[in-house]
Amino acid sequence: MKVLSDCQLVFAAGKAGGAAARRSQALAQAGARVRTCTWSEELWSSLAEARVDLVIAWLDDAEPAALAILDRFRADVRERGIATLIATEDPELARERCALWVAPSLADAAFVRALGDLLGPAQQLHEQQELARSLRVELRQADAYSQRLSHEMSELSHESRAMLNGILGIACNLRDELHGALTDEQLEQVHGIVTAVDRARLFLDRTRSSQQLMAARGPALSSVPPRVQRCLVNVSQLGAEVCSLFGAVAERKGLTLECELDEAVSVWGEPLKLKQVITNLVVNAIKYTAEGRVALRVAWTRPAAQDGVEARRSALISVTDTGPGIPPELRTQIWRRGFRASHHAKQIEGEGIGLFVVREIVQQHGGEIEVTAAEGGGSVFTVTLPQDRRRRARPEP
Amino acid sequence: MTQPLHVLLVDDQPKGLDSLDLRLKRGGYRTSMAQNGELALQSAKSDPPDLVVLDVSMPELNGFQTCRELKKLRADLPVIIYTGKTDAADRFWASECGADEFIVKPADPGLVMQKIAQLLGR
Numbered sequence: 001m002k003v004l005s006d007c008q009l010v011f012a013a014g015k016a017g018g019a020a021a022r023r024s025q026a027l028a029q030a031g032a033r034v035r036t037c038t039w040s041e042e043l044w045s046s047l048a049e050a051r052v053d054l055v056i057a058w059l060d061d062a063e064p065a066a067l068a069i070l071d072r073f074r075a076d077v078r079e080r081g082i083a084t085l086i087a088t089e090d091p092e093l094a095r096e097r098c099a100l101w102v103a104p105s106l107a108d109a110a111f112v113r114a115l116g117d118l119l120g121p122a123q124q125l126h127e128q129q130e131l132a133r134s135l136r137v138e139l140r141q142a143d144a145y146s147q148r149l150s151h152e153m154s155e156l157s158h159e160s161r162a163m164l165n166g167i168l169g170i171a172c173n174l175r176d177e178l179h180g181a182l183t184d185e186q187l188e189q190v191h192g193i194v195t196a197v198d199r200a201r202l203f204l205d206r207t208r209s210s211q212q213l214m215a216a217r218g219p220a221l222s223s224v225p226p227r228v229q230r231c232l233v234n235v236s237q238l239g240a241e242v243c244s245l246f247g248a249v250a251e252r253k254g255l256t257l258e259c260e261l262d263e264a265v266s267v268w269g270e271p272l273k274l275k276q277v278i279t280n281l282v283v284n285a286i287k288y289t290a291e292g293r294v295a296l297r298v299a300w301t302r303p304a305a306q307d308g309v310e311a312r313r314s315a316l317i318s319v320t321d322t323g324p325g326i327p328p329e330l331r332t333q334i335w336r337r338g339f340r341a342s343h344h345a346k347q348i349e350g351e352g353i354g355l356f357v358v359r360e361i362v363q364q365h366g367g368e369i370e371v372t373a374a375e376g377g378g379s380v381f382t383v384t385l386p387q388d389r390r391r392r393a394r395p396e397p
Numbered sequence: 398m399t400q401p402l403h404v405l406l407v408d409d410q411p412k413g414l415d416s417l418d419l420r421l422k423r424g425g426y427r428t429s430m431a432q433n434g435e436l437a438l439q440s441a442k443s444d445p446p447d448l449v450v451l452d453v454s455m456p457e458l459n460g461f462q463t464c465r466e467l468k469k470l471r472a473d474l475p476v477i478i479y480t481g482k483t484d485a486a487d488r489f490w491a492s493e494c495g496a497d498e499f500i501v502k503p504a505d506p507g508l509v510m511q512k513i514a515q516l517l518g519r
Contacts, residue, residue, distance in 0.1 A: 161481030169416025
């Protein structure tokens with residue numbers, strides 16, 4: 001009876017006297033703290049007053065509305081982690097309500113024993129419910145904190161972007177010699193600033209992607225799995241940004257960066273990663289080309305029909321250079337992480353991961369990449385990306 | 398001789414737009430600056446611009462509200478939202494208020510110039 005003596009019970013019955021009163025007294029004598037009340041609002045004020053572990057609903061002589069009253073407050077009772085025991089001759093009534101059951105016809109001593117046997121598991125359930133409730137509170141607090149943090153990070157990102165914009169504006173104006181001609185050394189320093197700002201911007205973009213990923217998970221209580229953030233990416237626009245960023249770099253090296261960008265060539269994908277593909281290919285081409293030109297082309301392409309079925313169109317990104325070219329025997333090796341052609345390893349800086357990353361990203365987007373020899377010398381890197389990997393049957397615009 | 402096209406730049410931190418301002422002037426545009434939405438509306442009434450470059454986070458009247466009011470003055474006035482805000486919701490509000498372009502900071506002022514020229518048919 002130790003468990004019973006630990007419990008705070010509310011005993012709801014139709015009448016103050018009779019069998020219900022005797023059972024209530026028997027429970028009190030067994031050590032339980034029992035508060036007896038009638039089927040009325042008094043029951044619910046009893047529940048509201050203090051800690052309650054168990055409500056005993058004595059339906060044997062209850063008024064007809066007793067069950068309806070019990071049902072009306074069942075959700076609140078459960079939410080508070082209070083167990084319910086229904087004393088009725090019909091066990092189905094208790095089972096339907098996921099409540100404990102005891103027959104009211106049991107004699108006083110048997111009734112108390114039965115209740116003691118039931119209360120062990122009920123007490124454990126109560127403790128588990130208490131724990132679950134406190135965890136829910138903590139999770140809600142964690143969610144609120146996470147949301148505040150996310151908001152603050154968003155504000156910080158906004159301010160950082162405004163400051164970076166000021167720096168980038170000045171650096172671009174210097175680079176484009178709006179304030180007068182620069183020496184080669186000065187120009188190099190300015191390019192350093194532009195590149196650093198672009199890296200900081202990419203960092204902020206990545207931070208934002210992480211925030212969006214967290215937001216996509218939903219609150220901590222949610223079981224929604226994280227989703228990869230993909231959207232419709234305007235590849236032509238990415239090409240224009242890369243051309244704008246590296247046009248002056250190529251020019252300073254005595255190269256021409258030609259950009260032939262068809263309008264609004266768009267694919268479903270991750271914008272940051274796709275921009276990295278174009279950037280890596282263009283930067284590589286500039287690095288390895290001593291004279292001549294680097295040409296970036298973005299256009300639609302349609303692979304050849306297979307078995308009479310016309311293929312869906314894809315985005316094509318090609319970067320052509322007038323560099324030394326890649327010998328045929330190396331064309332399968334250049335995609336390996338850390339690969340550097342031996343004749344370049346000492347002359348040109350690099351870690352040999354650019355093309356490895358490019359191919360990884362292209363494959364993640366369901367695309368293909370190949371390298372061929374350009375007419376008159378040099379290389380052509382050609383990337384094809386399917387327009388939309390989500391819905392194959394989607395009509396083309 | 399034709400009048401230079403007038404671009405109104407609106408930002409509560411106007412120093413951040415100095416480089417764009419310089420480019421516009423060098424590109425043959427006339428520019429004016431306003432430091433908040435209210436001043437932008439007053440300026441648009443007294444000296445109507447051909448295009449407006451508008452920040453979003455400004456006290457009192459934010460960029461989206463200002464854009465909506467500017468479009469009431471002249472529905473086909475080209476407006477570029479130029480902001481450090483990057484949420485999808487901001488893009489939605491930009492489109493909802495009738496903005497013609499949404500450019501995220503930091504951006505190469507050369508690219509912003511290209512957008513301005515496109516919107517003004519130059």
